[in-house]
Amino acid sequence: MDKSRDDYIARQRLRLGTGQVSRRGFVMSALAAGIALPTAIGWADAARAQAPSKGGLLRLGLGSGSTTDTLDPATYEGPVNTVLAYLYGNNLVEVDSSGKLVPELASEWASDDAATWVFKLRDGVEFHNGKTLTPEDVIASINHHRGEDSKSAVGGLVSQIKDIRADGKNVVFELSAPNADFPYVLSDYHLIILPASDGAIDATGGVGSGGYVLETYEPGVRIHATRFANYFKSDRAHFDAVELISIIDPTARQNAIMNGDVDAIDRVDPKTVSLLARVPTLDILERPSTLHYTFPMRVDAAPFDNYDLRMAVKLAVKRQELVDKILLGHGVVGNDHPISTANRYHAEIPQREFDPEQAAFHYKKSGHSGALQLSASDAAFSGAVDAAQLIAASASETGIEIEVVREPNDGYWSDVWNKKPWCVSYWSGRPTEDWMFSSGYTNDTEWNETAWRTGEAADRFNAIVVEARAELDDAKRRELYAEAQRLLADDGGALTPMFANHISAVSKGIGHGDDIASNWELDGAKAPERWWTAS
Structure with a gap:
């Protein structure tokens, strides 16, 4: 079967499975495409058997969650909260199973200059409390994450919004600078739309659409x-x-x-x-995914405020060994930045390898002595403690002593991550470079787990993110993102040795x-x- 016919039949199967075409209609379509009658009937019966049916209980066992979690979307972290957000809430847009951005609460959106974006709201959307969706709900929900006093995990993402206002049934976003990828930002699980009253949402009410x-x-x-x-x-x-x-x-x-x-x-x-x-x-x-495991070193805390020490650590890791022994081949090596080969602007920069001589050189130059403490817990990912032990073992070959501190699973994300000088972490990744950088690496995001915010390299990185966001020339944008990845790999505080499936x-x-879908686990967390x- 040629590809065009194969694709046509696949679409017809999907339409049959979702009730958009009858069994007879599917069979006739297949016959018209040159499929033999017995085969067409067999395909029809199989598709009908797989069609969605209502009812039943779905129980998901999730390897995340903490007693310190809250219902406030600004605080969400980890897969359980991603699934939770999409369970009871919706965004203006969503990423579908193929990775394409599609309408959700917004029926359409447009921009003439990538700086002013207009989103038309869908009719007939009701919240669980009976309230009908209005632009005011959208404005209040997004504003919950904005402002200097906001502690939202996506504060950096929404900081680019200069103004948000209603225009009839539309919601208009004015950005401080053009951003061709801005609609993707609004699919983030923190940015679910909740019902508003008097210009504010009840962030912990648990009422969505x-x-x-x-x-x-x-x-x-x-x-x-x-x-x-x-x-x-x-x-x-x-x-x-x-x-x-x-x-x-x-x-x-x-x-x-x-x-x-x-x-x-x-x-x-x-x-x-x-x-x-x-x-x-x-x-x-x-x-395959953008999921990556990191060992963030906070550059605002000694001894990781020293460039040579950070470089020594990065050169003291056997990355392929981690992929082989921790992931058992279910992934690929990382290069100390968060952009995977699945991303559009992944840069082909030289892969960092285990180099005991250079690691020893940088370690001696740093002037440090004594053990480095690495806080680890399998709350970060399965095998995180073992991975930390492997890093300690390879580092010992370069003269660097690492003490692995086993931390409790419960409370790890509130008491250890983003607080201890060096710990284990992970990121599910994001569909676009700007989204990923703005979530975890720019100087205005609460989730900058390395605290890499100041200095010549960090200043240049932050300027690049803003510049690339507004750049519509694809070749220039690629160059900018390549430079951003090099800056992170060289000067940044993240040791990112592997990407996992x-x-x-x-x-x-x-x-x-x-x-x-591969953007989040469990079918895009949906x-x-x-x-x-x-x-």
Whole structure:
């Protein structure tokens, strides 16, 4: 079958599965495309069998969550909160399973100069409290993350918004400088739209417009939600109810899916992928991704305020060993910046390798002596403590002593990350370079985990992000982002040795589309909305 015909049949199968075309209509289309009648009928029956059906309970076992979590979207961190945001809330736009930006609460958007963006709101959207969506809800929800006093994790992302106002049913964003990628920013899970009253939202009220209504919220333990009868997406949110269960321990999470206590788990330990793949009731969903594991050194704290010490650490790591032993090959080496080969402007800069002589040279030049403390917990990712031990072992070959400090899983993200001078972290990555840089590396974001905000290199980096954001010439933009990646790899505080695949295990009793999103785990963190109980 040629590709064009193959694509046509695939589209018709999807339309049949979602009720957009009848069984007879599908068969006739297939016959017209030259498919034999028995084959066409078989395909029709298979597609109908896989069609979404309403009902059932989806239980997700998630390797994240803390008792210190809150319902305030400004504080969200980790996969459990990403799923939570998309469970009960919606954004103006969303990234679909193919990575394309598509309408959600906004039906369309446009800009003539990339500095003024107009979003037209969709009609007929209702919040769980019965309120109808208005531009005022959008304005109040976005403003919740803005302002000098804001502690929002996406403060850096929204700092580019100079003004936001209503124009009839439209919402108009005025940016401080042009940004061709700005609509992508509005799909961030922190920026869900909540109902407003008197110009403000109830950030911890848990009321949204999403497919499910929150019934029980036990942070770090369990979240229970039921289907919203008036959800504006009639072809989504198929389950009667959804439960998000925090199961931090990888072995406990694995046992839960094998015993049928949950229907899907995220963050499958690479060491157990082959074991779970042999379980006849389970499917393994694996996708290359922008997910990367980092060991951020805070440059505002001694001894990591020393360039030569940071460079010594970066040169003292056997990156391929980490990919082989921690990821078991389910990923690729990183180069101390957050832009993966999946990103549009990934730069081909020389790969940093283990170099004991240069590591020793920079370490001696730094003047440091004594052990470096590296705080680690598997709350960051499965195998994080083992990865820290491997880094300590390779560093010892260069004369650098590293003491791995095992931190408790619970409270790790509130008590250790973004506080201790050197720790273990991870990022799911972002679809665009500007989004990634603005989330974790620019001088105005709360999540700048390396505190790399000042100095000649940092100043140049921050200027580049602003310049590239407004640059519409693709070649020039590529050059700017390449320079930004080089600056981070050289002077920045992040040791980023590996990019990991997203690996999930799903019960065969759960149906899902053929295209599984790779922007977040569990189908772009939208499994509760996109999946269904298989018939």
